[in-house]
Amino acid sequence: MSDSLRQRVQALGLTLPTPSQPAANYINYVISQNQLFVSGQIPMVDGKPAYVGRLGESLSDEEGAQAAELAALGLLGQLSHALGDDLSRLVRILRLGVFIASSGDFQRQSGVANGASNLLVNALGEKGRHVRTAVGVSSLPAGVAVEVDAIFELQP
Template structure:
């Protein structure tokens, strides 16, 4: 496996985005002891929110999974920036949180969240395997369908 997060993402035919800047009074990431916490990432295309809408209403399950993958790509961009693109500093992905804007009847949160989970595992291999929470919510920033955050374990 490559020691560059950017190269791992490129091998999947994807381009690692530049890290987005916080939209409010918070920071992109915090390292505490051997853990890296990355703030929530939403799906962005060319600096603009993508996949606006709610699952079970205006967006399909497939579009939700694509939104989750795109948000996770932003998460990898933040990870790369935090680790100076050095994958050898990463021990593993500990936890992935996936928040899905959906109506009250929507029950496919796990399938939507797989878009993010699959990208992390495909890009990072075993280091991408994680525990996960997939939660349906009534709305998310900028009206997007998905937001993801994560906790990573780093080398001491």
């Protein structure tokens, strides 16, 4: 497999997005010792928020999974930027956080979060396997359905 994240994503028929810029007073990522912390990423299409709404109300589970995949693609864009597109520097994903805007009675957050998890494993192989938290919330930035963040382990 290629050590270029961009090439791996292209092999899946997807395009790695240009990393988005922070919308407030924070930075996209921080490297501390052997860990890379990436700020929350929302689903974006052509620089605009996508999949606006809440699961269990205006969006289907399938649309939620697509939103999670798109947000995870943004996460990979940040990872590629942080590593200069050199995956040989990546040991693995340690933790994935998936936040899902959902109605109070929606209980399928894990299925929605699989959209992100599946993309990460497909793009990164074993390095993409991770522990995960899938949390239902009442709202997210720009009204989107999903936001993801992650912690990665890097080579020393």
